[in-house]
Amino acid sequence: MRAVIVVALIGVAAAGCSPGQQSAQQSTATAVAPVPAAIDGGEGKQLSALAPATIARLAKTKAPFDLTGNWFIDVSQNPEAWRFGPPYPTLTSASQVHWDAAKKATAEGKVYRDDIGQCWPAGLPLIMTRYWPMAMVQIPSAIYMVSGFMNSVRIVYLDGRKHTDPDIIVRTYNGESIGRWEGDTLVVDTVGFRGDHHWMDQGGVAIPAGEQLHIVERIRMVSDGKQLEIEYTMTDPEHWEGEWKSTKRFNRVDDEDIQEVSCLPDLNEHIRSTTSKTQVLQ
Amino acid sequence: MKKLLLGCAGVLLATSVAPVLAHHSPAAFDRTKEVKLVGTVKEFRWQNPHTWIEVLVPDEKGKDVLWGVELTSPTYLIRAGWKSNIIKPGDKVTVVVNPVRSGEPSGIFRSLTLADGRVLTERPARLGTPDSK
Numbered sequence: 001m002r003a004v005i006v007v008a009l010i011g012v013a014a015a016g017c018s019p020g021q022q023s024a025q026q027s028t029a030t031a032v033a034p035v036p037a038a039i040d041g042g043e044g045k046q047l048s049a050l051a052p053a054t055i056a057r058l059a060k061t062k063a064p065f066d067l068t069g070n071w072f073i074d075v076s077q078n079p080e081a082w083r084f085g086p087p088y089p090t091l092t093s094a095s096q097v098h099w100d101a102a103k104k105a106t107a108e109g110k111v112y113r114d115d116i117g118q119c120w121p122a123g124l125p126l127i128m129t130r131y132w133p134m135a136m137v138q139i140p141s142a143i144y145m146v147s148g149f150m151n152s153v154r155i156v157y158l159d160g161r162k163h164t165d166p167d168i169i170v171r172t173y174n175g176e177s178i179g180r181w182e183g184d185t186l187v188v189d190t191v192g193f194r195g196d197h198h199w200m201d202q203g204g205v206a207i208p209a210g211e212q213l214h215i216v217e218r219i220r221m222v223s224d225g226k227q228l229e230i231e232y233t234m235t236d237p238e239h240w241e242g243e244w245k246s247t248k249r250f251n252r253v254d255d256e257d258i259q260e261v262s263c264l265p266d267l268n269e270h271i272r273s274t275t276s277k278t279q280v281l282q
Numbered sequence: 283m284k285k286l287l288l289g290c291a292g293v294l295l296a297t298s299v300a301p302v303l304a305h306h307s308p309a310a311f312d313r314t315k316e317v318k319l320v321g322t323v324k325e326f327r328w329q330n331p332h333t334w335i336e337v338l339v340p341d342e343k344g345k346d347v348l349w350g351v352e353l354t355s356p357t358y359l360i361r362a363g364w365k366s367n368i369i370k371p372g373d374k375v376t377v378v379v380n381p382v383r384s385g386e387p388s389g390i391f392r393s394l395t396l397a398d399g400r401v402l403t404e405r406p407a408r409l410g411t412p413d414s415k
Contacts, residue, residue, distance in 0.1 A: 149331065
């Protein structure tokens with residue numbers, strides 16, 4: 001009997017991942033009730049987003065859309081659309097020093113602090129707009145994203161959990177993302193970033209991303225499910241003033257899957273621009 | 283280095299600038315220049331995130347200089363007709379690159395001409411749009 005229940009719950013989970021369900025993309029649902037607090041996993045522990053009980057509880061409410069698929073930044077109109085500026089916000093002095101140093105280095109034909117090129121993670125937001133597709137799998141309790149760039153993993157929890165206590169959170173380059181539905185929009189709130197070797201841009205523009213970075217994404221499915229639109233609102237009072245806003249579109253990619261990609265120890269020995277005299281590493 | 287560029291590796295003026303697909307900053311390359319490398323394949327690595335070729339190019343004194351050529355990922359090369367065995371060590375090739383600004387023997391790929399005259403390029407990194415096919 002227990003086995004039967006487990007199988008049934010896994011079936012529910014699998015149904016949430018089904019490509020067949022995504023064809024509807026924008027359901028007729030106009031509002032989704034707020035997700036109740038996550039079920040206690042015992043002794044105060046958060047029940048996993050992949051626990052069958054979590055998935056079964058949340059599967060009772062249909063999500064406004066299912067973004068399961070491969071997505072690629074739309075650069076058809078602008079090859080620089082992977083950047084989040086210009087326009088750029090007004091920088092603080094802590095950022096301005098890096099901005100100026102990068103401009104100076106570029107004028108001298110050099111590359112300033114290109115940590116991604118040195119195999120550090122791109123991190124949010126840049127990981128979303130790399131020139132490799134992002135695979136996304138949505139189940140009722142979470143969205144699992146794996147970038148075709150270094151297989152960077154990002155998880156957006158939809159199970160009603162709160163952000164982790166800052167005293168115990170393990171800071172990461174993609175941060176901790178928690179989503180909630182507002183009508184036909186998925187609003188994702190992300191904090192908990194690492195503030196070292198983490199940048200908001202690349203290629204001659206240097207603006208650091210710090211531990212105070214806070215990113216809110218408003219995600220909508222548009223163009224009959226062929227495009228995702230994500231409106232970014234980003235704050236980091238250590239590095240810029242006010243809100244930095246940027247809206248991106250991503251195209252659905254149905255004829256390509258992501259692959260295993262690693263920044264292997266010998267990669268840069270052969271990608272010699274990363275080790276050339278043009279690099280300003282510190 | 284300058285002599286090398288003027289000798290066996292010819293400097294061309296770039297006529298178009300393709301988007302750079304790389305895990306690293308594109309700022310290292312001089313996209314206004316092209317260098318034509320006529321030499322022999324030393325190694326060809328078909329891998330993610332980048333494919334790369336090392337080519338031995340003789341300078342004006344006949345001494346081989348090892349050039350590193352950085353390419354996009356196999357995803358885009360396959361779409362442009364490449365295969366993992368399309369070149370191998372010892373093959374005579376002509377490769378056009380945008381060189382790094384430092385003058386070191388390294389560049390990012392523009393085109394490959396095989397010994398039989400076939401010319402290979404890359405496919406733009408625009409998945410999900412008609413011109414990525």
